Amino acid sequence: MHDLAAQLAEVGRLCYARGWALGTSGNFSAVAGRNPLTLAITTSGVDKGLLEPSQIVEIDERGHLVRGSGKPSAEAALHLTIVRARGAGAVLHTHSIWSTILSDAAGDAAGELAIEGYEMLKGLDGVRTHEHREWLPIIENTQDWSAAAPRIEAKLREHPEVHGFLIRRHGLYTWGRDLQEAKRQVEIFEFLFEVMGRKRGTTWQA
Amino acid sequence: MHDLAAQLAEVGRLCYARGWALGTSGNFSAVAGRNPLTLAITTSGVDKGLLEPSQIVEIDERGHLVRGSGKPSAEAALHLTIVRARGAGAVLHTHSIWSTILSDAAGDAAGELAIEGYEMLKGLDGVRTHEHREWLPIIENTQDWSAAAPRIEAKLREHPEVHGFLIRRHGLYTWGRDLQEAKRQVEIFEFLFEVMGRKRGTTWQA
Amino acid sequence: MHDLAAQLAEVGRLCYARGWALGTSGNFSAVAGRNPLTLAITTSGVDKGLLEPSQIVEIDERGHLVRGSGKPSAEAALHLTIVRARGAGAVLHTHSIWSTILSDAAGDAAGELAIEGYEMLKGLDGVRTHEHREWLPIIENTQDWSAAAPRIEAKLREHPEVHGFLIRRHGLYTWGRDLQEAKRQVEIFEFLFEVMGRKRGTTWQA
């Protein structure tokens, strides 16, 4: 648990440095135990630039605190949902400029963002070629994630091919077998969001 | 006072690193005593990338130097105004690319900038949902802040809901109960300014 | 070999810090021996932000591992091709936002990107004046570089004047007599790509 907390704190500081977790935004978790399920997760209202292992707590599968002190993230329900639906070992949630912008683009009214044909997609788990069409569901924002969780869990089970989703005007959720894979996928998605956002800003459209 | 000066110096260096206090721009203060009111504040003409505690002085409520050496910021009158009108414990003023651009946008002729519907707004003091409309007054720039202060104090008292304001082609003022809260709000606003500025630069408008 | 691995690791961490090798993207090599030819090269799937000398292996001219453990980059065939065709001492491959965008621009349908008239071009090997027209071939992406290598080798031999090439929606390859020259050329090209990409995004076209 101590090593896990130290690794989560480091990922948080890296995301802060890149501008993906400013203010007290973003939250990060990793599975601490499988049977019964416990999750190491960042506490609420913490400055990610100064994130310390002591600011990581352990919660059970109902979101109750089992170790450490502090209030678990208000989005803990989402983290637990993802771990259950996907068997993920780590879940990362970032708030970046480009994910905020793309999650809100007029052309994505259908509720998804599609990314196709980039080499960088091969950084996503199981993708072997750039000739791949990745899509991310765009979920409406809410302040009641416990209520929204069953709907999201159903969506994740229905679409086992997705590697992440966007919350509108809010940010990205992605996950991985372990923290290293989840961190890699954050970087892959943030890179691709920036490419797509900047392309739309140009006067030519490729 | 020494701890406060060290914390202010650190905030200054962080803002410089993000490009929010280049040149000698930006100034930062925190309440050192309440009765009588004294304020720790950065001195004028200092490189924020090299900010040292010795470059922070203490002033009284009329802006006179009571401890340290150096010239208090020319905008000290504004800091004192905000502390009085809001009971703030810390006041931060940054000069960023995006606040400069947004403070000058043609569409904001009415003298305000509105930001609505973003999750990141929850980082502002007392905001509990993304379904929130934040607005920042845009104040015309001047070189005589002592003369302008009463007008700004009246505006702040009239609109207790605002968390910051912009000075046209100049930058952002925000504040908090303490330095940590004020720093968090700088990051929240700067993030949202960049989102809004970049959205306007795109060929689609969401 | 140990020094070379340490230098390659440092170049990798620098590219990661600039956002040119996020996720596990990018791969870097340098000639370790000439007779017979051996190449120090990054292994596959490595986080470039944490790149260590132990993650660099040595391969022979057929791409077989001769020292170290790990899987050589899937693009090792391309590195060997460039070393053979150009007598290069080091080969660097980055995935940046702007190279990805420019490699895919509609106006470059002819399969090349031209850059002309910038002082920065003088950072490329042998260029003595800004009155220079540099061009980079744009090569279609593939997952079978061994098959594509002969075609690329022919192109490099046919056009001895080029200092690098782009792979569509993928990134940049450049090289140099040694690692220092190759690193300099990465910076030159990435600077120029950003200038060109941002110019196209402006409402005036210079």
Add this chain to the structure above:
Amino acid sequence: MHDLAAQLAEVGRLCYARGWALGTSGNFSAVAGRNPLTLAITTSGVDKGLLEPSQIVEIDERGHLVRGSGKPSAEAALHLTIVRARGAGAVLHTHSIWSTILSDAAGDAAGELAIEGYEMLKGLDGVRTHEHREWLPIIENTQDWSAAAPRIEAKLREHPEVHGFLIRRHGLYTWGRDLQEAKRQVEIFEFLFEVMGRKRGTTWQA
């Protein structure tokens, strides 16, 4: 001289970190002696991210090496010209994305760039209010600065109000009484260039 070299090296590394001196671009000098005039200046072809005091040499007023080893920058003639025409104590030359773009903007055919009405202008020597119109001559690029120097010296003497100039598709020159003032002015100009460049890229024009 040793202190000066250490300070120049630090300024060079800072400019490199901000992306204003990539590749081997940029060169930096400071007056080492006044009678006779000698100048500490960066040598040619040096990686500014690794700049060391030993890579700074001392030259006389004709540009001849008087201390240290290495080739003085090819633009040493320009540095000497500025020191003579302005009595400057330090001269800094950066190659940034935005100065490159703005120096080449179609609308600036008249050979100057004007910046007006920004608070940040007060960071320039002697500017006391944002109600100021700063302008920078835009000089055509050349590879023969010794030949161009008399024309530039005349321009600088004719216009004592300018704080810097641009070379087309090349970069910025600015100067100051000492290195600290020159560094501050680089930051002021680079900030303002980015503001102006980004405003032109937006769909609304303020």
